């Protein structure tokens with residue numbers, strides 16, 4: 001029987017609550033689809049600061065780089081907000097993405113049919129079906145550029161720099177084009193090339209790589225227009241590729257189409273098959289410890305792990321199907337609750353998915 005080594009980074013806030021449910025689901029999937037999982041735990045984020053003084057201990061990175069895949073809850077919270085920038089929980093997250101070489105972040109925004117009422121968009125705007133794959137560059141751009149503080153004309157100032165190299169854009173472009181090829185053959189590249197030099201380089205490289213993918217219909221949008229189009233007519237998008245910060249912002253926006261940010265999974269990938277899987281949402285300090293967080297984004301992230309890192313396609317499809325069934329049966333955590341549905345807590349939602357697997 002195949003065995004997979006998975007590192008769990010439970011993190012902060014609702015992180016531990018949602019990871020527990022996702023692990024229950026992975027264990028059930030393993031039982032049914034005949035593989036085994038060995039877990040190891042490591043510290044990342046605020047909890048790592050509390051226990052070791054730094055958000056990304058060396059041991060964590062070593063464990064993650066030796067695992068088959070990593071499952072992360074979320075990091076951050078008010079407790080660590082006064083930490084210096086390079087020692088915040090979020091710096092640990094950026095560090096692990098860079099340290100594992102995970103430059104491609106896949107964030108699928110799709111709507112499960114029973115959740116149409118939970119979406120703030122009207123039915124005719126959502127259309128028959130909605131399935132957008134947001135591809136976010138994850139280890140470059142303004143998140144990783146030169147930054148600092150200095151005096152400018154006698155007054156204190158701060159700066160962050162957006163920079164992309166040609167190879168960085170090429171590799172994320174290929175990830176996006178390859179995905180488009182497996183889906184609807186449409187790719188929209190989002191930039192701010194009317195203003196930013198780094199975006200003009202981005203667009204040049206995308207256009208050059210596009211010559212290798214003539215079967216994919218390529219379009220370009222400025223990021224402000226894209227933000228608007230996502231709400232006006234989300235059905236026009238198949239695969240979207242964009243920079244680190246634009247992708248961060250647009251994927252939170254896209255998540256609401258699906259009813260709640262608590263529904264949106266993600267996969268962070270590099271050149272090999274090892275990946276890091278996490279919901280796109282944060283540690284939700286406002287609801288942490290209440291047992292009401294939606295675990296489905298994390299559970300769907302496990303499905304992505306099975307698909308992209310472990311090559312267990314049947315188990316991945318089974319988890320997606322189990323989530324759809326539970327939603328069909330009318331069960332909802334508070335964030336996706338609408339009148340006439342059944343409100344359940346985090347643990348019950350996790351158990352329902354297990355029972356439907």
Ligand code: NAD
Nearest residue numbers: 074075076077262280281282283284285286287293294335
């Ligand atoms: P957030 O995503 O944590 O929360 C935004 C809103 O969405 C909150 O009202 C929250 O209750 C709700 N929400 C989020 N996930 C939910 C879920 N699973 N079920 C139900 N409701 C959910 O964003 P924020 O409040 O801006 O950030 C809080 C902390 O999380 C910050 O420290 C931030 O840096 C961090 N953060 C971490 C990650 C990550 O670890 N990947 C991502 C985003 C934010």
Ligand code: IPM
Nearest residue numbers: 076090091093094248280281
């Ligand atoms: C996300 C988060 C992170 C990001 C933060 C916490 C560093 O918002 O995963 O979307 O901006 O990438």
Ligand code: MN
Nearest residue numbers: 248249252280
């Ligand atoms: Mn984000």
